[in-house]
Amino acid sequence: MGRFSQAFEAQTKPAPVHDAPVFIPEEVELTAAPPPVETAPEPEAQTVPTAAGNAWLDTKIKLHTRLIDEIDLAQLDGLESLELRQQVHDIVVEMAREERMKLNARDLKSLADGVYDEMTGLGPLEVLLQDETVSDILINGHERVFVERRGELELSAVKFANEPHLLRIINRIVAQVGRRVDESQPLCDCRLLDGSRVNVAIAPIAVDGPLVSIRKFSKDPLTLDKLVEFKAIPDVVAQFLWAACKARVTILISGGTGSGKTTLLNALSQSISPKERLITIEDAAELQLQQPHVARMETRPPNIEGRGEIKQRGLVKNALRMRPDRVILGEVRGEEAFDMLQAMNTGHEGSMATLHANTPRDALTRLEQMVAMGDMKITPEAVAGQIASAVGIIVQATRLSDGQRKITSVAEVTGMEGAVIQMQELFNYTRTGTGPNHEVIGEFRSTGIRPKCLDEIVTRAIPLPEGLFEPKVLEPGKTSDQTIKERVG
Ligand SMILES: Nc1ncnc2c1ncn2[C@@H]1O[C@H](COP(=O)(O)OP(=O)(O)OP(=O)(O)O)[C@@H](O)[C@H]1O
Ligand SMILES: [Mg+2]
Secondary structure, three states, X not given: OOHHHHHHHHOOOOOOOOOOOXXXXXXXXXXXXXXXXXXXXXXXXXXXXXXXXXXXXXHHHHHHHHHHHHOOHHHHOOOOHHHHHHHHHHHHHHHHHHOOOOOOHHHHHHHHHHHHHHHHOOOOHHHHHHOOOEEEEEEEOOOOEEEEEOOEEEEOOOOOOOHHHHHHHHHHHXXXXXXXXXXXXXXXXXXXXXXXXXXXXXXXOOOOOOEEEEEOOXXXXXXXXXHHHOOOOOHHHHHHHHHHHHOOOOEEEEEOOOOOHHHHHHHHHOOOOOOOOEEEEEOOOOOOOOOOOEEEEEOEOOOOOOOOOEOHHHHHHHHHOOOOOEEEEOOOOXXXXXXXXXXHHOOOOOOEEEEEOOOHHHHHHHHHHHHHHOOOXXXXXXXXXXXXXXXXXXXXXXXXXXXXXXXXXXXEEEEEEOOEEEEEEEEEEEEEEEOOOOOEEEEEEEOOOOOOOHHHHHHOOOOOOOOOOOOEEEOOOOOOOOOHHHHHO
């Protein structure tokens, strides 16, 4: 048994934390040191920026190494996380005392937290994962960790001790979902236990060190009301989309990477009646539908022998045998587009999907290309016809140059003219200038076109604001104290 394992048992009371300089707990009887623990993690990196910079990192590495050498990890198994955190804290305090380190209570706590995270979690990443203001974490090698806050990318103070340290954390991430990355499989898509989406690329694909991109799972997903409040979409447009979704108009959400597509899909789905059966299909389950009747499916990558892959296409086909009212595809990317269109055309109106495209027109072209990827023996005209009858509305989400996210276009697919799909724009956002801090200034407009799908909305007696389709500039921000649900139903 290790010196500090006995210390665990000896310490019945947790050590208090004061905000005073140098905190030293009561003396504890110590016995001989145990053999080093093989599975122990190595020294870890600075997670807390302090003026002391490198000295702080050295301190942590020193303490951490000692802790790993002396602690009996088996003793920690089965402890509740709070209890374990406290134990680690107590040991770190004890070691700091022995090493005669001059640390105040706050430093000690963050030191102990760092050591704890390294032992049980994702090391230096834990602070970023717990920071609610961070939406994306982008690691470019062990020394450069960027984060996105409020739409803007910034370099964070977090670093990994070295490349093996980062690789170890990466392997811990992918091992959680039974995957692994190495030279033969340097790419991996997976999820953290909290639902955050992760992409990993290591050598030989990644040239300058491992690359990790994490889209954090938002515990509190944005609602349509919040998007209105953030001026991402005008109130009346939000009401219209809510009504259209409720009236089972098929909606595609188009946009670039990180433009807010999934967020909008989540928000819109809240208008769907709880009586409907929804089936969601995603690569990494991100959608957070509130309805009671949701069946979620996720694709499966091939195993180590390259077998057992289940693609989106197979899942869309399978979904149709599961009696869905609507099928919701996290992102349509390839050959499954054909099956999705078929579903939308055969009684699953109101199905939804997102796709990567820069404009609604571009989204249609992308869809045509995706169907072609399926190697179906159908003419391009027939494909266009399928699309025109399946898709009702295309909503464009855009991340502007200053990081703001906005709904920049809402267009309706109206049918075919010859071999060309016809479309009309109902609302748009146009940039009109630049503010003093390079922020984008612009305005939302209603084009004045009355959509065809309005009949569908009116027949279902879903109320909409007066004069919605008159050509005019639309006020951004909240215009009512009532929620959209309270107003539109
Ligand atoms: N209008 C908005 N205002 C502020 N933040 C937003 C807005 N819309 C989305 N976000 C945030 O932006 C991030 C990216 O959003 P989201 O995941 O919806 O993008 P996406 O287009 O689906 O990305 P990807 O292409 O990677 O799937 C999330 O953290 C989300 O919370
Ligand atoms: Mg998405």
